[in-house]
Amino acid sequence: MPNPAELSQKPLIVALHFLGGSARTWRVLATATAEHFDWQTLDLPGFGEAREQSGYSVDEMAAVVLEAVKAVGSRRWFLVGHSMGAKVACVVARAVENGAPRLEGMSGLVLLAGSPPSPEPMTESKRSQMLGWFEGDAARSRDEAHGFVQDNVGEPLDPHLHARAVDDVLRTHPAAWKAWLTSGSREDWSSRIGVLGIPAMVVAGERDEALGAPSQAESMLPHLADATLHVLPGAGHLLPLERAEDIAKLMIAFVSDQPREPVVAASYSALIASPRVSARTRDVLLRRAEGPPGDDNVLSPALSDTLRAVIDRVLPQTGPHKLDLAARLLMALSGPQGDGWRFASLPPDIEALRAGLETLDHAAMSQHGRGFEHLAGADQDKLLNQAAEGAIDNEVLAGGLTSSAMKLWFEDVRSSVTQAYVAHPATMARIGYSGIANRGEPSGPQGFVHFGEGIREDWEPVATRTAAQ
Amino acid sequence: MNLDRMRRHGLDEVVDAVVVGTGAGGAPLLARLAEAGLRVVALEAGRNLDPADFTPDETASIDLYWTGERLSGGSTPEAFGGNNSGVGVGGSTLHWGAFVPRADARDLRLKTESGVGEDWLLTLDELRPYYEAVEAFIGVSGPSSYPWEPSRRYPLAPVARNAPAEVMARGCERTGIRYTDAPAAVLSRPFASPGGAERPPCVNCGACHQGCFNGAKTSMDVTYLPRAVQAGAEIRPDSTVHTIERDRAGRVTGVVYRTADGDRRQRCAALILCGGAIETPRLLLHNGLGNSSGQVGQNYMAHLATQVWGFFETEMRMNKGYPSSLITEDFIRPDKADFAGGYLLQSLGVLPMTWANLLARGAGLWGSPLVEAIDRYNYAAGIGMNGECLPAADNRLTLSDEVDAIGVPKARIMFSQGANEQAMDRHAIAAMTAIWEAAGAQGIVSARRFAHTIGTCRMGRSADEAVVDAYGRSFDLPNMWICDNSVFPSSLAANPALTIMALSLRTADAILA
Structure with a gap:
């Protein structure tokens, strides 16, 4: 099989x-x-x-x-x-x-x-x-x-x-x-x-x-x-x-x-629902918590698996429920609105993502005889470190990225994965982030009263971080 | 902002001036020209946003940023988009940090002092009245006595320090570094600009970079633009200029701009480009204009903006309060420096996505160290530098082979920091690290970063060496002016927006003279 x-x-x-x-x-x-x-x-x-x-x-x-x-x-x-x-x-x-x-x-x-x-x-x-x-x-x-x-x-x-x-x-x-x-x-x-x-x-x-x-x-x-x-x-x-x-x-x-992704803690959901959060912010957060859209075939199944394996090393999530960061990353990269720039030495975003994944897989095959996703975690990390240092040797693969381009590619991947992770309300709950509730509707509370060292306002969330335990 | 009752001009009407861009360069002069009785039309590529719609959500705030793609190259490519480029009525001031140091007099004559960089064609004494006019009009909060210029006065008392500022102050005390409350274009009390509506004070919501919902932070749409509209200026949002038209004598006769309903042509007697150091040179290069000097796009500069982060035992919750409420200018000319120029330092509170992205990109974190750092968000505080960047021949903007949605070639920006920048970066990292160590921080990590977009249409003495004169007037096209950070001959250590506003008033005076 x-x-x-x-x-x-x-x-x-x-x-x-x-x-x-x-x-x-x-x-x-x-x-x-x-x-x-x-x-x-x-x-x-x-x-x-x-x-x-x-x-x-x-x-x-x-x-x-x-x-x-x-x-x-x-x-x-x-x-x-x-x-x-x-x-x-x-x-x-x-x-x-x-x-x-x-x-x-x-x-x-x-x-x-x-x-x-x-x-x-x-x-x-x-x-x-x-x-x-x-x-x-x-x-x-x-x-x-x-x-x-x-x-x-x-x-x-x-x-x-x-x-x-x-x-x-x-x-x-x-x-x-x-x-x-x-x-x-x-x-x-x-x-x-x-x-x-x-x-x-x-x-x-x-x-x-x-x-x-x-x-x-x-x-x-x-x-x-x-x-x-x-x-x-x-x-x-x-x-x-x-x-x-x-x-x-x-x-x-x-x-x-069974939930696919981490459930936003009840206390944080209550904060999102509270008058401290504006209607637009609430709407944005709730829609994001509903999960990413299904697979839109941006990548082949094989490259999609390589991407997921890379993401598992870049941003390891523990526990049965994990944010589908790959789907979110692909959604962001393939959407109509970019972020305003890209590295001049990389092709357009999706094309660069594919080429980098292929290059990484190729390097895994030539060093270990197996694709990236089938390597042990330590070997995957070794390859990603090579990418980070501009040391991926890639003289063979046609259409692949050069070692210096791989360095920028891996920086882009780290960035996209991190942004997708932090943007999710489950992560905000995990770190105890109060910034979503900095101003509600005009009738609600506005801003912060206490913001010095070591001072938490009564209502501010505390870190749940349950997923790490 | 409310544009319902503004004066409107016909497309065939030859207006006295078209202003391209409504940010720190375009807005002050738009107001001053309108008040002088000129018929002025501002064309803004972005939308007219309602501050009530601003959200602290960092992903959703992308509608404040210039997201047309730019290609970033060189050995230290700079990030654009949310890092430094805004769009909308008010331009980048919608998302700026409102941190408003003035230029240091020594930075304006760096070449005379050090033999490298450039001198400006104007002195601090010439700029000072414009600084004061801007600060008085927009309502700048600051200390009662500024350690590095004791005679300086700010119209409003300082905004409150947040946790990162408190711990940075402690670290500075212990290392003998002078510090004070940051000059901030954020209201510490209710304030009305002369002739303007009252704006409420800052409520310490912490989301300056996602747009200020109550108008306490200066942005052009709550300061100079209402004044301009009141005086008869017209502002057209959703209008992207792509073509500049001339007559046989070489004078600008009008511009063509793209709207949702197609192209429009506005005739004008003068054109003032205020689109910033990327879009202004891009428009000129695309039109093949104003470049007899060959300097359009040259000498692109970005401030050194490396940040050093520390983790504390007590909670910082740095999303709260005005983000950069402490400053030191002790390093504008540090002792025993092995570099020209200098830098200033500011305390930093940054929202989590921007912060984590910086750790992933600029500090190279990934894997468990990244997850653990993110988990400690509420315990982190930062210090950031804003450091001089010397102009260099290899750092420049050109047009790429790729075009955008309306057929204008995308800008390609090459930027590589040189030896002077590397030496300054090392010095600043050591200084910031020492402050954090003295303040008791653990797990200190530095992240390289660049900020702002500077240069590309430098001011100078003649068309042999520069694109515009000391007042922003094109050497090639007598009725075209430039007013934004592209005219800066050197970067200065100070954050640019206040100086851009001061230059904007100065350019307006020159146009009216």
Whole structure:
């Protein structure tokens, strides 16, 4: 599959399957939501195409996921886990909340009939029955797989889906199957996971005996600070196979409900609404807080990703919500009104932006064999330092910028990114900036009374700076 | 400003003078000529703005800036747009900082003193009455005794110091540097210009550069332009002059300007160009006029305007109060200087986007250091220099191959600071850093910057060496005059606007003589 970072800027869904499933488990759901999301569906060790891969503990599976999503970078992404995959997803989410490098764009968690962080509720008879499967001949194994799928659905699956699900169960490495039943499902992660702050959506099947709504409410929701629970009537345990359309709708709504950008703190929003702020200023700030317009294809997807990678180094934002500075920068540069000047040795603004990004990517390829966005942060910084010092060597690339032009180009990029960042009310709230409220309508308060060293007027905002913590 | 009841002139009427531009160069002379009974029309490229619409939002205030693109080159290219170039009825005074030091007498004869730079053809004694007339009319606030010219008096008491001024004063005390309240064209009490309406005092809103909403800050639209209109002048906004017409004898007969409804031609007996040191030479070069000296566009200058920033333990909240309320002129001729000329220092409060942009561009910050600096905005205070820049042959304005929306070639400005500027910059950074260290600042960072647009149509003795004479009259076109910062033969250490206004009154007197 193509590298997800080279795709468009739709939200990325990273999906982890159930015991006996595979990346194929998500096929119907991914197709149904293709207009809304890009999908990165994984085969966990011992399953699907990764049948021969070992490392079946929850920790090892989570490590595989973290490795696989390394390239997501600053992109906005959501993690979906089904049953066994949900437990792994919770461990990954904990790592991200603890600051796993370059994954801060994670914006939500979707847990389908999830196996909880604590040991999974499973009767010993059921466990020993399942441990006894896949020991006999092929026909018997197929019967057992058939029975496993049949027992876990509320209504019979479409025959094609059913057959594919049975095939997936049979593709599972017996050691992986056994490891989950004897060990993985029994691992207790509850105290290590604690309470996750990331917005979450929990979905349960009404007819799911072990991991239905009561179990989710008792064992999963306590680990989620910001979660909603949906129950699908008539559904069993294999939700992505049984109810792809219902889940597609729920996921589209869930993803669109999650803010893309930092929310302006309530206290600062109240200041913006107050009579200390003029109507025009208020209008300007509120419109800016609504977010930038969508992608207008000013740059190719590849250059757009390079730009986003540059911006992440120039103005690193932490936390799940980041201002889309790239979109704002492109909006400013491609708009009808310029800022009154440009460097004489650079072409017009948008053309210069493209040429500089191409030059940077070219330098990354020749120094590291990979494009800029795929480099480690330290290597990206090294290249940007070269740009700042006029030391990018660029004798090869036709249409690229010279090293001295790259120096000016990087100055322009720093400037544009910084202005887009500071202009946003969320940043103003973060630094506790009172200047927007320096004069309201003629009937309101005018100016400042106290403006000496160390004096703050009662109403002046204090820095929130929450995003940095 | 209210233009509803102004006198209007016909396009076919040969008015006594057309004035191009309504900023510090155009407005005072427009008023003086109108009061002398001349029929005058001012053509302004920008809109007639309503101060009630001004916003402290730094992005939205872009409508106060000249945003027609200029190409900036040389080894130290200067930023234009919001950095120094305004548009609208009132010109750059809509967004200026209203910081109004007078020229130092020594700066007017720099060449005689140091052997480099240029002498002006006028002395401080000749300029002083014009300074005083301007200060009395617009209402300048300043100290009761000016340390570097104790006999000087300002009509209004100083405006209050804000936090950066307080800490800079502390640093100056501890380093033995004299300082005082800045001369500011901002009212410290209610004030009415002679014959004008009363303007309220400054409310310390801090957004001078985004336009003054209550008229406490001097801009031409609340001072000289109402006086001009009252005396019969006409102001036409949204009118961009692109063509100057002449008769066979070489006299200007009129101008053609672009409006929303197409081109208009205004006939006139005299033309006064007041578009600033970029647009005035650009118009002349585009029309191939007034350049027998070859000096149009030459000797472009920009003030050294490096800033040094420090972070304090207490909050500065430098967005509040008049932004540059403290001055020292102790460095106009510093001891043991390894450069000619000198500089003045001012305290600085700057709004966050302009400030962060300066850190990103001029101090080269990015990554975590940039984010952390921005997070400490409320704890930062600055000192900025305004330093002499010598005229240099390689620093000049020419026309580029690219044209603007109405077909006029874009200006290309080459600017590289020379050895004298580099030496002065080093000296000033050391001085500003010492003040901040004495004041207790941490994390001190300097950011290189240039300010103002100066030169390109210098005044001089003859057409062999200059574009205009000492009064702004063209050597080539007897009924054409220039009055803006393009006529400056040298940059001076003082910020230019007050001197431009003084020259404007002086040029008006010469026209009327």
